[in-house]
Amino acid sequence: MIPLGLLSAGENGEIVEIMFGRGAAQGGPDPEHEKTMVRVEEMGLRIGKHVEMLTNGGNTILLRVDEARIALARRMAMKIMVRR
């Protein structure tokens, strides 16, 4: 299990966990953060989904989920755990 943000371009993975909360180290719970993660789910990045990393470089990554290409901040991608 590794964070989605660490997959390299061309790699595939299955989403196994999405971390909604924010750890104490990052300042505790944050409704804004939770909102963003809900948005992630609504755009189709859900547990059990197979994703393909299209580009991974810089602070925004590009994924393919089903037929959609989703661009995502790396910070968010680090909160999504995948199995290769």
Place this chain on the structure above:
Amino acid sequence: MSTQLKHKDEELDAEVSGHSAAARTITVAVAGNPNSGKSTLINAIAGTRLHVGNWAGVTVEKKEAFFEFGGRKIRLVDLPGTYSLSPYSQEEIVARDYLVHERPDLIINVVDATNLERNLYLTVQIMELGIPVVMALNIYDEAAEKGYRIDDKAMEEMLGIAVVPTSATKKTGLDELLATALRVADTPKQRAPKKLNYGEDIEVACDYLAKSFRSSYPALIDHYPQRWLLLKLMEQDSHVMKELGLDNLDFLDQALHHLRRAHGEDIESIMADARYSLASGLTHEVLHKPELRQTELTERIDKVVLNRFLGIPIFMGAMWLLFKLTFDLSAPFGKWIGAMTDGPFKRWASAILTPLGAPDWTVSLVNDGVIAGVGSVLVFVPVIFAMMFFITFLEGSGYMARAAFVMDRTMHSIGLHGKSFIPMLLGFGCNVPGIYATRTLENPKDKVLTALLVPLMSCGARLPVYVLFVGIFFPKNSSTVIWSLYIMGILLAVGMGLVFKQTLFRGEAPMFIMELPPYRMPSLHSLCVHTWEKGKHFLFKAGTYIFAVSVLVWFLLNLPWGVEHKRDSYLGQAGAAIAPIFQPVGFGNWEAASSLITGVIAKEIVVGTMGEIYAPKKDEKKDVPTLQEDLKEVATSFGAACVTAAKTLLYLPQAEEKEEDQGGLKVAILGAFTPLSAYAFMAFVLLYMPCVVAIAAMRQEFGTWKWAGVGLFYQTALAWTAALIIYQGGRLLGLGG
């Protein structure tokens, strides 16, 4: 639909609503995901009948159209594109409040057939409202091309809603969609969407809640869509709870007790999962994909366009092209409009007014106030429409989303979204379309911050001022001096971006998440409709502001009555009054101050006003052309403008225009300014308050004077400070005063 059937339907409808069906306007709300082709579909149906406004109180765009179809009146309301109906964004709240409170007769749910599962997630939520739904299974042609087979009949069966395959770009299925919509709207009782089963645990809890709620709040349950309300209560949706004024319902805890024990505390996630598995299950049932997935064209283009090293150069190239095409193509037409308002229109106005016995001052008001003022706005029209056309093309083709992706990193450092780069770049041509282009940003905070920074980009209207002063004081290194002013604007924008990020727009930069739609060739029709939509605001509203201001300025320059010398006009007096403010920055004379005041209308007017003040025009006796000659000139010069535009496009060389003789003005300016104060003056012109058109644009985009006011204030303060530093710093360094 046969007449007989229609007749029957009308009777039914009369029973249901008590109105005569034919007279009733059917309200149809259109809902769907972003990128589902929803706006293309609406444009294809409604075209120019579309009215664009804002939803009350928010800056979310509201589009509406009234039209007739099959002899019936239809009101089409476009809801903001959303992925769900959760209360997490302004768009979602707007869409959902409309559906819950306005209760349209029907919802057309636009679904992207190439991306069924995610789109059905919204469908499932829409169906909770109990309003009849017709699904437009859009982008059906592309899905078929990919080898997808979608069993739309099975989908109708399972959801209990009508499904019509459509292709908005090819305009197929649209008539059938509307005919189905009418049929469904006429028989709402029989057409209510199926109640989908969310799983036993949720349904049991829901039933329990229904009973308790009905006995405690019988009025509420009839006021809202029942199923939707119950599900929202179970989710403890903060927005709904607040609206209803409910909290701590003890029977809610009882209802959810078992659900919580079996599935955990987070009911909202449980519900989201239930909805998603319905969408997912349905997709598996009805969609047959080919075994092998071929790499699509979109992916192949993206490999190049989003490449780490090529991405930014490609983006720069695309922007350069956009810029070049916009200004080169529109410039001849802008000049044509300028020449028309300056020549024939004024002559015609005099020709009409003078024989009517209008006094000289009326003629002057019409010519120098109204025609000159409104004309100065009209010259912007070609550039704005050209720019909007190319922006629309970039948006429609799918490249705009890529540009945001590529620029996100760079813009992030000054607290902006990747997409903000585009308005800033456009600002170099003209700040006004730059401000209007902030419309493409979703986040209101990004919009405002970007619009506040756009006027720091040195627009084309400042150039005549630079050219005049640089020609007089820095003839040897003119391009370096002008370039330094452009750079000054950019650096200050970065600086101000950082300042705003720390003050007015505190908090983390919004996290980037967006869908990159597949590349598509937008149709000419939809390009034109969207261009018109974006540009007409400028034409109508900014036009009225500038009209009022031009009349005002005319009066200021010509009052008190019978004023002989410009110095004694109200404008001259105002200039003299504020001149001391400019003493420390090097140009504390009434002439400079007055021209800065008029420059507020449009910065190039600074040059015009200086011309009038320093070197009053001699009365030249010119041959006045006849009406016929004028009409001929109007036509031939328009033809010439077309030729010039075409030549520019083909990079053919053009004859240089002759510069006007400004000898008298140059001598006067040489006496009034030093090189140092001239540079301070140019910096001030670059930075001080945005022109009224830009301010009007900000007022329009944000629906309040607040941000226009902030822009006006901070820029003027910035301009004065910068000019002070330049002038006093320069003097300290011994550059002369």
